[in-house]
Amino acid sequence: MNVKDSKIHSTKSDLVGMKKKVQKLTASEVAEAALLGDLALGLQVVGWLITVGAALQWVSVVPFALIYVRNRLRALVMSAVSVIMLSFLLGGVTLIFQVYLAASIGYVVGKAYMNKKKGLYVVVFSVFYGALPVAILGDLLLYVFTNARALTLKQFEVGWVGLGRFISLIGKGVQYIGQIMGYHKGSTNGGLASFGSIFNSSGYSISKFGISLTSPAKWVIIHWWFVFPLSLIVSIMLMAMVMNIFSKPIVKRVIKDFSQPNKSMLALSAEVGIGENEADESKVIRPVPLSLNEVTFFYEGQKSPALFKVSLEVNDCELIGLIGRNGSGKSTLGKVIAGVKPMLGQVIRSGEVGLGKKFGTSMVFQRPESQILGSQVEDDIVWGLSEEEVDKIDIDFMLQRVGLSGFRKRETSKLSGGELQRLAFAACLARSPSLIISDESTALLDASGRRDVMNLIAAIKSENVTVVHITHISDDLNYLDRYIQLSNGQVISEGKGLELPTATNGATSLKGSTLVVSAPQLTVQDNKNQSLPNDDGMYEVSHAHSINNQIGEKILSARNIGHVHGAKSPWEKRALIDINFDIFESDGLLVVGKNGSGKTTLAMILAGLLVPSEGEIVWYENGEKTDTVSAALVFQHARLQLINKTVYDNLMPYDKSASQADISEVLQVVDLDPGYFINREISTLSGGELRRVAIASVLIDKPKLIVLDEPLAGLDVEAARKVSSSISALREKGTATVVVSHDLEYAQALGIKVLELEDGAVFNWHDVKDLYDSVSIRDER
Amino acid sequence: MKKKQRREFGIFRYIDRSSFVHDIWAGTKIVILTLVSIAVTSFVNWPTLCVMTGFVLIVFIFAKVPIRAIPVPPAWIVVLVLISGIVTGIEAGGKPYVHFGRVVVKLGGVETFFEFALFSLDIIFLLMIVGWTSKLGEVSSSLARILKPFKKVGLPIDEVVATLSLSIRAVPLVIDEIKTISLVEKQRRKHRPAFEDAKRVKDVFNEGIDMIIVAITSCLRRATEIGEAIEARGGYSDVVGLSKKLSRKDVFALFFTLLVITTMGVFYLVRI
Incomplete structure (x- = not known):
């Protein structure tokens, strides 16, 4: 309620402000307009393609309504304009009209929601803003042509x-x-x-x-x-009535989940920064050297400070690590260094921070795909630069510096996480910064991606740029000049790189994590021949790859599985060819391979979500063939899998066939305390908890096989360890697991036998133990 | 168990070939598409449609796109549309009349049907060729170029271009999301009860709402991160994109298009 009221208030003040001077959209408004607009367009296009799609086209009113409720009319207009341009290319003139209608009705629905107006209001104004303009324009076009x-x-x-x-x-x-x-x-x-x-x-x-x-x-x-x-107006009246009823609960719930204003701290500080810049233009941009004196920072509504009396110095041309566990305040400290004003204490700088400006401060964030703003590599590097700056930049040289030579015309959506992060650094370098803050830029990468990025950071530092690298991965320490370790918002230790932090509370976790970072490398040439499946007889092949030592009952066998995406179309692409194996109870298969090696396709086929174009999966029950597929997929994007509001709702199957005890039991399997978690809302869970709830949600059906697609991607070390131990707990309960991963750090917990795919074919079979024998690795526990 | 795989098709899906049409800048192609569509809409009649069809076919040949790229709706739909078009066309009648012995078939309606069908198909087909031969990423920067002059008129082009380029950038992300949600739905469908009683219908309805909310919240979360990334790059004040000089191929293509449009105009005025 409060949120809604304040929203109305702020909109009104916005309107007053607009009369004085039109305010350009903020960065977050632009981002929201673009993303929600895309969703609306996506719903429209999907609506075209599938039979029951008309309903989806109506639903596309909702994202537009939300843009208006959360932002300003200006954001909605920009969103509609850009989506209309895009839709002209996708579907011609008809789609333009549809998008306009959706946007205008979205505006009316949003306005009605904020001002608590009745359905009649929606109907009348939908006709006024939506149907009438289209009718008049349509008549005009028909008249002219x-x-x-x-x-x-x-x-x-x-x-x-x-x-x-x-x-x-x-x-x-x-x-x-x-x-x-x-x-x-x-x-x-x-x-x-x-x-x-x-x-x-x-x-x-x-x-x-x-x-x-x-x-x-x-x-x-x-x-x-x-x-x-007339016919248009009548149909719009009907549509508006239905949409008003339909969108209210959605808007209400989304507003509640996203009650905080969307402005990030950085955005706020940037606005302040702009104001100061206008005040005295003469001030030089010079973010380093910098010294912090007893800086304290509070977040609204939090009891303990995120930073408490932190003092430190950042000098020219050094590579400093801010290390510590999640919630230790290291990211907040990074933001203070980037220009966010602390509540108490002093920040002494030589000049302006100059976020994103020449010789100023640049930032690289954690999530690779959400910080890349251009569709092509070259577009991303120049995104946001002024024309003169663009003319001066040698893009090929920038790409060469980060090791992406020849990537200039590549589409950013096809790059791997490590490549995206290096591209993000290239975009920073294009601004010739004197300070780069890397906020957990290595956290979501696999071992090789991490190595590439750390080498790059070290190279950047050697070119006289100060780098502040925020991390919880101890391997990164090897590259640092010095580190500052934080715990509970306070500096607990400092030291030179290479030497490990002393054992204090915060450090134990760091020590733990040192043990897992030396990921085993697959040595492929050595034992390639001996473990390739031989061509004769299905039985032999399956026997060679029966994965468990104490063989349980066979649950499925994959026979000559092959798959071609988009067969007979110009986009035809072979994903898999001739894959054979058997899976038994309590089995663990770990499927590894590069991007595009067919891992995910195999996962979908095993989970029964995709029918392979060649071969088949044969399921067994008590040694007999059966038609029942007893498999479930845990998606990489766990948040999308947990579509209901609370943990309980997500664990309860559609047909309400589970009991409270069942739900508690599956929560215990994934090591989540039922008493604490059962009624939690999904939006309050951390990344690792989300994954484990997702595992529990498929476990409730007691499938014989659980397929997990990249279950550790994007998790920090601690969460990854918990998820991987949940996965091995599944096998102890008799469920077979197939894990798709490109990360070998936790191989031992993720599987027993390793299938390495390359270009869709079996490249090699490994035993997990062999993997670890070849690399000296200390036990995690 | 085994289902026949439907042939895939792509809206604005790039086909990697090297051809004359691929080499033309995306911006030029968009301009040509717009001009030709307007021309054919203004001049439409049989002769101009023939010119237009010829143009589209020439472009198609020079794009070196395989015929398999053309999406074909299921045969029964094609047959149904054709039969209903021809039957209603014959019944509606009108000139010209064709005599088969004693029987007179009035083909006027059929003619109208085919004229209308050709008119719609020509434009759609040209649109698809542009999609097959241009990368979406290139489209974003070329639209920025095309829109830039309007900045002088005082339109807020910066904001439009920033929003547009971000939304094009996010298209693969959103597609991925919609795909995942539909797969999740497919997996959950196993448990969906039949639409027997009203309460269950309501459950399914609520499930639908939940899915939309998930899509929206995921978009919003991403928007927050992207917004922060924009701030870190110092805002979007000048999204200019890289400059692009028109090549000879672009000039030739534009010239050829103008020629075609002029021909259409002449045919329209002369009314052969």
């Missing part, structure tokens, strides 16, 4: 009149049959004769009806300028 109008109306007439006459023809046919039957009137068969007269009369009326259809068609064609707008 005489020939196209004539053709369209003619086709309309042909269709309608033709249909009418066709019906009439059928009627006449029926009548004729009836008359033939009627000839037998005098003869013995009286029944036939009476049928004949029924046919005769009904045929006559059908024929009449058909002819009667044709006359309104002519009327419509003459009065097109009136009939077209």
Whole structure:
């Protein structure tokens, strides 16, 4: 309630502000307009393609309504304009009109929601803002393009009149049959004769009806300028009524989940920064050297400070690590260094921070795909730069510096996480910064991606740029000049790189994590020949890859699985070829391979979500073949899998067949305390908890096989360890697991046998133990 | 168990070939598409449609796109549309008349049907060729270039271009999301009860709402991160994109298009 009120208030003040001076959209408004607009467009296009899609096209009103409720009308207009341009390319003029209607009704629905207006308001104003403009513009277009109008109306007439006459023809046919039957009137068969007269009369009326259809068609064609707008208005009125009912609960819930204003701390500080810049332009941009003196920072509504009396110095050209556990305040400290004003204490700088400015401060964030702003590599590097700056930049050189030579025209959506992060650094370097803050930029990468990024950071530092690297990964320490360790918002230790932090509370976790970072490398050449499946006999092949030592019952065998995406189309791409293996109870298969090696396709096939184009998966029950597929997939994007509001709702199957005890049990399997978690809302869970709830949600059906797609991607070390131990707990309970991963750090917990794929084919089979024998690795526990 | 795989098709899905049409800058292609669509809509009649069809076919040939790229709706739909078009067309009648002995077939309606169909298909087909031969990423920077002059008129082009380029950038992310949600739904469908009683219908309805909310919240979360990334790059004040000089191929393509449009105009005025 409060949120809503304040929202209304702020909108009103915005409007007042707009009269004085039109405020450009903020960065987060632009981002929201773009993303939600895309979603609306996506719903429209999907609505075109599938049969029941009309409903989805209506739903696309909701994202637009939300843009308006959360931001300003200006954001909605920008979103609509850009989506309309995009939709012209995707679907031509029709789609433009549809998108406009959705956006305008979205505006009205949003406004009605904020001002608590009734349905009538929505209907009236949807017609006013949506239907009327389209009707007038449509009439105008039809009027101007005489020939196209004539053709369209003619086709309309042909269709309608033709249909009418066709019906009439059928009627006449029926009548004729009836008359033939009627000839037998005098003869013995009286029944036939009476049928004949029924046919005769009904045929006559059908024929009449058909002819009667044709006359309104002519009327419509003459009065097109009136009939077209009228039909539009009526349908919009209906749509508005339905949408008002439908979107209210959605808007309400989303607003509640996202009650905090969307402005990030950085955005706020940037606004302040702009104001200061305007005040004295003469101030030089020089973020380092910098010294912090007893800086304290509070977040609103939090009891303990995020930073408490932190003092430190950052000098020219050094590579400093801020290390510590999640919640230790290291990211907040990074933001203070980037220019966010602390509540207490002093920040002494040589000049302006200059976020994103030349010789200023640049930042690289954690999540690779959400910090890349361009569709092509070169677009991303110049995104946001002014024209003069763009002319001066040597893009090829920038790419060469980060090791992405030749990537210039590549599409950013096809790059791997490590490549994206290096691209993000290239975009920073394009601004020739003197300070780069890398906020957990290595946290979501696999071992090789991490190495590449750390090498890059070290290289950047050697080019006289100060780098502040925030991390919880201890391997990164090897690259640092010095580190500052934080715990509970306070500096607990400092030291040179290489030497490990002393054992204090915070440090234990760091020490733990040192043990897992030296990921085993697959040595492929050595034992390639001996473990490739041989071509003779299915049995032998499966026997060679029966994965467990104490073999349980066989649950499935994959026979000559192959798959081609987009077969017979120009986008045809082979994903898998000739894969064979068996899976038993308590089995653990770990599927590894590079991006695009077919891992995810295999996961989908095993989970029964994709029918392979070649070969088949045979399921067994008590040694007999069966048709029941007993598998479930845990998606990489766990948040999308948990669609209901609370943990309980997500664990309860659709048909409410589980009991409270069942739900508690599956939560315990994934090591989550039922008492604490069962009624938690999904939006309050951390990344690792989300993954474990997702595992529990498929576990409730007791499938024999659980397939997990990249279960550790994007998790920090601690969460990854917990999720991987949950996965090995599944196997202890008798469930077989297939884990798709490109990360070998936790191989031991993730599987027993390792299948390495390359270009869709079996490249090698490994035993997890062999992996670890070859690399000296200390036990995690 | 085994289902026949439907042939995939792509809206604005790039086909990697090297051809004359691929080499033309995306911006030029968008301009050509717009001009030709307007021209054919203004001049539409049989002769101009023939010119337009010829143009589209020439472009298609020079794009070196395999015929398999053309999406074909299921056969029964094609047959149904054709039959209903022809039947209603014949019934509606009109000139020209064709005599088969004693039987007179009035083809006017059929003619209209095919004219209308050709008119719609030509434009859609040209649109698809642009999609097959241009990368979406290139489209974003070329739209920025095309829109730039409007800045002088005082339109807020910066904001439009920033929003547009971000939304094009996010298209793969959103597609991925919609795909995942539909797979999640597919997996959960196993448990969905039949639409028997009203309460269950309501459950399914609520499930639908939940899915939309998940899509929206995921978009919002991403938007927050992207917004922060924009701030870190110092805002979006000048999204200019890289400059692009028109090549000879672009000039030739534009010239050829103007020629075609002029021909259409002449055919329209002369009314052969």
